[in-house]
Amino acid sequence: MSVRHAILALLSEGPKYGLQLRQEFEARTGEVWPLNVGQVYTTLQRLERDGLVESGEADGRPHEGAQKGYRITAPGRRELVDWLTKPLDDPQPPRDELLIKVLIAVQVPGVEVHDVIQVHRRHLVETMQRYTAVKASASELDVALALVVDAELYRIEGAVRWLDTAEVRLRQHTLHIPEIADETPALLAKRANSVVAAGQRSARRRAVQR
C-alpha cells in the first residue's frame, strides 16, 4: 500500500491540509486502513523534499494556525500518473504455507489429506463469512468498503478454489514423491519445500517461454 501515492492522488484534486488528508484517506479506503498523523506528515515532508508537493497556502488561504497546506506540483502529477499506469512487478510465487501443509499431509502416515483440506476450507469459508457480513451490514452505496472487502474475499476464495481443485486431483491421481527412509517432520517439510520450489521454477520457466 503506497501512502505516498495515495496522498499525491488526494492532492491532485486540490490543495489540502495534513489532517484533511488523513481523514479523506481513511474515508476512501472504507476506514479499513487507519493512518496516523505522523505517517501523513512524514510522507508529506519526503514528498516536499523530492519536489512532488509544495507547502504554503492551501486553498488560497494562509496557514491555519499550526496547519500547513499542501499542493501537488507538476512533477508530482507525472509521478502519480506513472505509478497508476505502471504494471505490478511480476511477483515471485509466495512461500505458501497451505500448499506446504497439503503436500506434507499426503506423505504423513495416519493423516488423511482430505480431512486436512476440509479443516482449512472450513476456516477460510468462516473468514469469508465474516468479511461478507461486513459488506452485508453496509449500504450497497458504500463502494469504497465494498472494494476493500471484495479484494480480501477474492484472495481467500482463490485459496478455497485451490483446495477444491487439489481435492479433486488427489482423488483422481496419486502424488508420487520419492521415498526417504527417515520420515522425520523436518525431512518431510524439506521434501515438500523442494517439490514446491521445483514446481514453481518449472511453472515460471514455462510462463516466461510463452
Add this chain to the structure above:
Amino acid sequence: MSVLRMVQVSKVYGGGAAAVHALRDVNLLVEAGELVAVMGPSGSGKSSMLTIAGTLEDATSGEVTVDGAAIGSMSAKDRARLRRRSIGFVFQDFNLLSGLTAAENVAMPLELDGMNARQARAAAHAALERLGVLERAAHFPDDLSGGERQRVAIARAIVGERKLLLADEPTGALDSVNSESVMRLLREACTAGAAGVVVTHEAQLASWADRVVFIRDGHLVDQTSRPAGPEALLVAGTP
C-alpha cells in the same frame, strides 16, 4: 421448531450394482430466519437435498418435515398445496414462463392456490417492488436482463409469505455484482423470517449464509460455526 427438518435422509437412484447413493444419512435442521448454504462439488448430492426438501422427489429412507408437516405421509395433492403455500424455489436458469409477464409469473402460484386474480396481482406487485423491479411488471421474461429475470424469480419465490426458500445455484450465469444482489435479497428474505437453503459450489455465495454445511459423496461432512462477528476483522493491520 425447525422449518426444515431432515433426519437420517438417504436417497438411492437405481438398484443393484448400478445403484447411485446420492444422499447417505443426512441430518439437517434449518430454523426460521436462518440461511444455510450447502457447499459441495458437482455430483456430491446437494441438488438432491434440495429437491427432497422441496417435496419434488421422495427420499429412499429417513424423515423430512416442512413447517411441521411430515411430507413422507402426504398425498400428492397435499404436497402440491404445501409447495404452493410454504415453499419458494429459485433455480439457476430462472424457470420463468415466457408467455407470462413478470407480474403474471409472480402471481401464478397464488392464483393456483385459489387467490382471486386481483389480490394475487397486488401481492405480485408488492413482491416486485420489494425487489426493485416493479417498473418491469408488464414486461415478458425475454425483454428482461439476466439480473432482472432473477429478481422476478426471487419475487415469485417469496410472494405470499413462504416459510421455506430453496435456491439451487441461484446466481446462474450472472456477473459478480448481480450475484451479490441476489444473495443480498435471499439474505433479507431470511432476516424477514423465512428459512433458506441455498446450494452452491461457490465459496463467495456460500459466505452470505449464517451457516455453511459441506457435502461430499452424499454425506454432510462438516459445517462452519456461527461467525464471531465482522467487527473482529476491522482492526489495525488487517488485512
